[in-house]
Structures are given as structure tokens and as C-alpha cells.
Amino acid sequence: MSPINLAIVGVGKIVRDQHLPAVAKNADYRLIAAASRHGTVDGIDNFKSIDEMLAAVPAIEAVSLCMPPQYRYEAAEKALSAGKHVFLEKPPGATLSEVADLEALAAARGVSLFASWHSRYAPAVEAAKSFLAGTTIRSMRVIWKEDVRHWHPNQEWIWQAGGLGVFDPGINALSIVTHILPRPVFITAATLEFPENRDAPIAATMTFSDAKGLDLAAEFDWRQTGKQSWDIVAETDAGTMVLSEGGAKLSIDGKLVHEEPEQEYPMLYRRFAEIVKAGKSDVDLAPLRHVADAFMLGRRKFVEAFHD
Incomplete structure (x- = not known):
């Protein structure tokens, strides 16, 4: 099968750090175009908008959309309507309804739509899923704390309505949790902390349960300096499981078993x-649904203003 003619829309940091190297090493793709208001990719055709790109390069077969989620639906609708397969960076959209509409459009046009959750592909996630499938889970704690000034410096879109705030990294944790647990969970309570000068939360705490009464709590915070925390800890009948460093390492009762x-x-x-x-x-x-539920069910608490 010939390589897939791929285009990328939204050439920012995540594209340069992750997408371009991954595509360059995969023989299934041929990167032939990019569209971005500010960025360009060397060696291929570059455009300022997806409209210009689709009109000028009909050979495009698939498009990776890497712009902020508030702007993704319009681009995805255009690509799918043009008969292109679409890769959606996480989160797949600003709302559940718009992604459901895109899924229906992809089916109608006979093309593929991929809602990507990169943290599910962290090295130890599948091993954690297998471990939990073979035991009884007593409780689980999710601690996802990082420094927003380090990871998202001067990115105003992430603080705007629809930008998700602390749920931008927090949804990575939720993507892992919803993948490794044997049963679906649902939010029972949440508190979202909003800086008084921002439209998106800087911190959140949530509790979850399932049909069996699972004790699950999550804590997300963007104010952590020093060592960053991306850990999922489960107390089980087979011991204490720690999935650490964003899913990179799995330990059972303090012994590293997968890396x-x-x-x-x-x-x-x-x-x-x-x-x-x-x-x-x-x-x-599922991960985006939990974020939507947190905004729906969560209590809002206003905290001091945040400035980069």
C-alpha cells in the first residue's frame, strides 16, 4: 500500500516536538503540506489556512489537526467534507456535541476519524491495565500536578473558555484511568478553582465511583513547582500499584515491574x-465526557489571579 499523503494544520510546539519526528520515522506516511497562521515546515508546501491548502493540494489523503480545541471543529468539518481522514490532537474538540457531529460526518463520507489520547500509549499503561484486570481494586488516587509556566508559557488560549485550563493535562490522566479500569466510572463531586482573572480552572479535585462503589479521587493542579507529579496509585488485593511519570513506569509494592x-x-x-x-x-x-461532567457538576471556587 502506498504511503498516506498527510498534511498538518497548526504548526506549533507540539507539532515540532512530537508530530513531525513521529511522522518522519513512519513509512506509512508522506508529509506533503502544512497550514498554519504562524509556523511552517521545511521542505513541503505551506499555507496560511486549511482552505488554501485543500484547494491547492488535492493529493492530500489525511490531515492532522493540532490547533487549540476551540478552533478544531471548523477545520475538521472542512477536511472530512473534502473526503480526508482526520487525526484530532487531544482533546478532540471543545464540546462533546461537535465531536459527535464529526464522527457522524466521517461515517457518512466513508473516511476515518481518530480522537487521539497520547497518554494511553505511555509505556507502562497496558501493563497496568493487565494488572488491574487480574485483581480487585480497593481504591485509586490520581495526582496530576505540574507547572503551567513551564509547559504552557504565554499561551492565552488555554485560559480562555473552551481551553480547558488544568484539564488540558488532567485529561491525559483521565484518558489513562478510563483505559485501565475494568468498568466505567462517573463523577460524584468536584471542585474547580478559577483564578479571578481567568475563564478556565487552575486546579480541580474530583471524586468518582462505579457500579461497584469504587473509591476513586483525582487531584489536578497547575501551580506545582519543582518535581512534577503524574501518578496513579491503586490499592488492590494484589498489592499497591503505582503508575508513575505519566504512565512511563509501573511498580507493584515498591518494585519496578515495567519500564x-x-x-x-x-x-x-x-x-x-x-x-x-x-x-x-x-x-x-470518555475522557472529554468526564471533563464536561466536572464543569457541569463541580462547585466553582475563585482563587487569586494568575499572571505568567
Whole structure:
């Protein structure tokens, strides 16, 4: 099968750090175009908008959309309507309804839609899922704390309505939790902390349960300096499981049992090629649904103003 002619829209830091290296090493793709208001990619055709790009390069077969989620629906609708397969960076959209509409459009046009969750492809996630499937979970704690000034310096979109705030990293944790747990969970309570000068939260605490009464709590915070915390801890009948460093390492009762080099984006693009070749879509909205539920159910608490 010939390589998939791929285009990328929204050339920012995540594209340069992750997408371009992953695509360059994957023989399933040929990167032929990019569209971005500010960024360009060397060696290919570059455009200022997706409209210009689609009109000028009909050979494009698939498009990766990497702009902020508030602007993704319009671009995805145009690409799908033009008969292109679409890869959505996380989160897949600003609302559940718009992503559901895109999924229906992809089905109608006979093309593939991929809602990517890169943290699910962290090295130790599948091992954690297997471990939990073989035991009884007593409780789980999710601690996801990082420094927004380090990871998102001067990115105003992330503080705007629809930018998700602390749920931008927090949804990574939710994507792992919803993948490794044997049963679906739902939010029972939440508190969202909003800086008085921002439209998105800087911190959140949530409790969850499931049909069996699971004790699950999550804490997200963007104000952590020093060592960053991306950990999921589960107390089980088979011991204490710690999935640490964003899913990179798995320990049981303090013993490291799984660690591999990180390959999240290469695996995402491998999966995208699989569904394109199979003629199907992969659109799991569980992580985004939990974020929407947190905004719906959560108590709002206003805290001091945040300035970069």
C-alpha cells in the first residue's frame, strides 16, 4: 500500500516536538503540506489556512489537526467534507456535541476519524491495565500536578473558555484511568478553582465511583513547582500499584515491574494508519465526557489571579 499523503494544520510546539519526528520515522506516511497562521515546515508546501491548502493540494489523503480545541471543529468539518481522514490532537474538540457531529460526518463520507489520547500509549499503561484486570481494586488516587509556566508559557488560549485550563493535562490522566479500569466510572463531586482573572480552572479535585462503589479521587493542579507529579496509585488485593511519570513506569509494592522508552506519538500514528487502512474510526469520548461532567457538576471556587 502506498504511503498516506498527510498534511498538518497548526504548526506549533507540539507539532515540532512530537508530530513531525513521529511522522518522519513512519513509512506509512508522506508529509506533503502544512497550514498554519504562524509556523511552517521545511521542505513541503505551506499555507496560511486549511482552505488554501485543500484547494491547492488535492493529493492530500489525511490531515492532522493540532490547533487549540476551540478552533478544531471548523477545520475538521472542512477536511472530512473534502473526503480526508482526520487525526484530532487531544482533546478532540471543545464540546462533546461537535465531536459527535464529526464522527457522524466521517461515517457518512466513508473516511476515518481518530480522537487521539497520547497518554494511553505511555509505556507502562497496558501493563497496568493487565494488572488491574487480574485483581480487585480497593481504591485509586490520581495526582496530576505540574507547572503551567513551564509547559504552557504565554499561551492565552488555554485560559480562555473552551481551553480547558488544568484539564488540558488532567485529561491525559483521565484518558489513562478510563483505559485501565475494568468498568466505567462517573463523577460524584468536584471542585474547580478559577483564578479571578481567568475563564478556565487552575486546579480541580474530583471524586468518582462505579457500579461497584469504587473509591476513586483525582487531584489536578497547575501551580506545582519543582518535581512534577503524574501518578496513579491503586490499592488492590494484589498489592499497591503505582503508575508513575505519566504512565512511563509501573511498580507493584515498591518494585519496578515495567519500564520502556517513551513512544507515545509514534504509536498514535501507527494506530491512525491502522484505522485508515481498515476503513474505520476510533473516537472514544470518555475522557472529554468526564471533563464536561466536572464543569457541569463541580462547585466553582475563585482563587487569586494568575499572571505568567
